[in-house]
Amino acid sequence: MKNYSYGYPKKISLILVITMTITAIASAQQSYNNFRPGELWLDNNGVHINAHGGGILYHNDTYYWFGEHKTEGKTGNVALVGVGCYSSKDLYNWINEGIVLSVATEGSDSDIESGCILERPKVIYNEKTGKFVMYFHLELKGKGYSAARTGIAVSDKIIGPYKFIKSFRPNAGIFPVNMTETQRNFTVTSEDIKGLSSSEKDSIIAEGLYVCRDFKTGQMSRDMALYVDDNQKAYHIYSSEENKTLHIAELTDDYLDYTGKYYRIDPAGWNEAPALFKKDGRYYMITSGCTGWRPNPARLLTADNIWGPWTRHPDNPAIGDDSETTFHSQSTYILPVQGRENTFIFMADRWKPQNAIDGRYVWLPIEFENGLPVLKWVDEWDLSVYDQE
Template structure:
């Protein structure tokens, strides 16, 4: 009887593998086997297109914990359906190395961009130091001469230390209200203080908190770091240096106190669109959408872009990245993760094509779809 059960399980696994890769289509939420038949392990990921190939970078998750025990993985594909495992692009350092990226740290949402001036591939990621929970709130940077790595860790830090957001009014900068002045959070008085830069002033010297993040390279080659800051209460958009390895100090705040994370951004017809999530831990929530005529704003909020059943839960997922399909006009793919914190490596991927209605992005569930 045991042999029969095992045989049936293997048969069902084979069918799942077949349905995702052999049909030539993308099936959101299904097991997605790589070239070795193993579920792709690239969570919180991002996409880079280079020389006719897509490169998918993401967090390598173990079966039992979400801390980083291996590092950042890389997969390659020419059709967005069949993926080759390129291995660990950036390994974490051994236990006892005292590196910022020592095994056991929290390393999330890696994104890789190519710098034409330096001919380097630059990886950015959210980093929390080992054993300190989510207190560090840093961003990490690594570089490589090859797209698949290995990536060499450069540094980690909090962004824009010593700089004021350029859209923060002068009168807010000199306010004397401090975080310790509030015994309770979430009161009207506290919310007002957050909007007026309570945490910006607190973190002025050491740099702004940086958690969920993405990197966006604009048409002119300028790159931007978009991240959840100020205790996850406010998004910030910061300009990167020409080599994409640090910040210039120019940045803005987006919807102070709005409690947004998981930013994913793209541009269509000169308008910037950004999809985010609320902050509910590993549990899904309703997506938010914003648009602006410039990366520097002004940013305007729109209704949830998801439509249909489970739209209020973003189809049980959370945004991570949006990328264009090469060679196709106005064809963008929304990447999201369906987290499984009790079995992190089994987390599934929700990829959906972005549709447009009345000039705004729309996401509808599709059981299967093809890049064509």
């Protein structure tokens, strides 16, 4: 029998190992110089960014992206890990800063116990207290979407760890400022509207059916956004009244509670996913309709005062192919680009309920036509598009 040498196969094996290692390193160090909406977006470790339903805070020359940390499969739609954070200097390339708010262990009896639903986390900075404050939509474990609470956490450092403080329904025992005395004395109940047409129900909801129902326990709070105005006043905007009406509520000076001043926006308008921004003293809000995980046409509301009145415009701000699904996505945040006046990025998510971790991000430049924001699809783009305006 011949004595075959095994040197060559070992050499091939070594080459394969080296090639795979180089590929892995190259993937982990992939550098972006543009946005590619809907595609996989890898972080510094070569892993798809895991920050769904998120928002961004710019602090000390760095962008911080906070979002829901999803896991694989359908079970990934509940919170099994917590809220993640990524940092970036250029908005294209992101460093994984880890989990900044962890869910509590099973059996802990915490409101944010593993298995709860924790959605759309947003973080703002309080200049007076030096604290970073996180708000999120919270549903208690095992109760579906019936709790409809606001959750609040706080940290001394932007990348945490954040300490969970409390969860509750906002503004218990307080009526919205823009409800009339007649509406505050509403006596119709949910039982009374059974059998009515959708338009008849909406009319009664607009008059304050659910506000009065939830007066003592606090108003429902689901899809949400935070907004800090030029004077550092902060506001919580959230879907309420069974997702039929948006509320905008003023926060206390420390951002940890409500002042009790809040307004209803577009009563019975069926708005979710609010994202707010301000340009030249005017307020703009992009929302979606209520169709569950299925995308739908975006909506646009505007106001000259943050308290309103808010006008809902008839036209979809998204235009072109796939505009009827807002390019198969749903709004989550409007990002002002630092160093570029009146420059904004529309941030949206493509939800993947069958495999939550595979949700993709759709970032698009906001353009203005006839004084109103519009969204147009582009396969690839970078911040230089704003130099052409």
